Amino acid sequence: MGTREELAVFFREIQPKFARLYAKILHDADLTLPQYALLNQLEFLGPVSMTEMSERLQITRPAVTSLVDRLEKKKLLKRVPHPKDRRIILLDILPKAKKMVAGFQTYSLNLLFKAYDQFAPAEHATISRFYATLSKAMDDFLAREKK
Numbered sequence: 001m002g003t004r005e006e007l008a009v010f011f012r013e014i015q016p017k018f019a020r021l022y023a024k025i026l027h028d029a030d031l032t033l034p035q036y037a038l039l040n041q042l043e044f045l046g047p048v049s050m051t052e053m054s055e056r057l058q059i060t061r062p063a064v065t066s067l068v069d070r071l072e073k074k075k076l077l078k079r080v081p082h083p084k085d086r087r088i089i090l091l092d093i094l095p096k097a098k099k100m101v102a103g104f105q106t107y108s109l110n111l112l113f114k115a116y117d118q119f120a121p122a123e124h125a126t127i128s129r130f131y132a133t134l135s136k137a138m139d140d141f142l143a144r145e146k147k
Contacts, residue, residue: 021111025104030074034059036104038067039076042093043101047080049088058146076100 026036034057041056042048048056054064068091071077076097082088093101116127 021108025107029100029104031100034063035067035071035076036101038064038071038091039093039097039101042077042091043098047090047092049082049090053091058142071097 022033022036026033029036031039037057038053041053045056050061050064050068054061057064068077068079072079075094077091077093079089080092082090116124119127
């Protein structure tokens with residue numbers, strides 16, 4: 001089997017494993033994947049408007065409102081008025097949710113680093129370049145799909 005074929009096999013193998021991992025983590029935290037995606041964006045970006053969140057998650061504003069309502073009830077985020085335009089409501093992540101998101105990311109990164117550390121230091125730059133390239137390819141694809 002060639003290198004590309006091996007990569008395809010491993011990719012098909014790892015996708016459901018990541019799905020099961022996140023399903024378990026999120027189930028234990030009583031969160032859905034869309035709720036986590038929203039919190040993750042807030043942790044990364046800081047306060048954003050409902051409209052911007054809708055665009056970033058590529059879901060409707062009513063869908064964002066529904067997610068926000070549920071997350072607000074769980075005391076994981078809050079709606080705050082925009083400092084300059086009171087017509088705009090911003091979403092802001094609360095400390096409890098920041099801690100959860102950081103914990104999820106630490107757990108995932110520890111798994112990644114466990115595998116990464118099994119490679120020679122000379123290979124680390126190639127692995128990092130691969131992830132950067134993959135991330136860019138995904139961004140490009142999602143930008144085209146958005147149109």
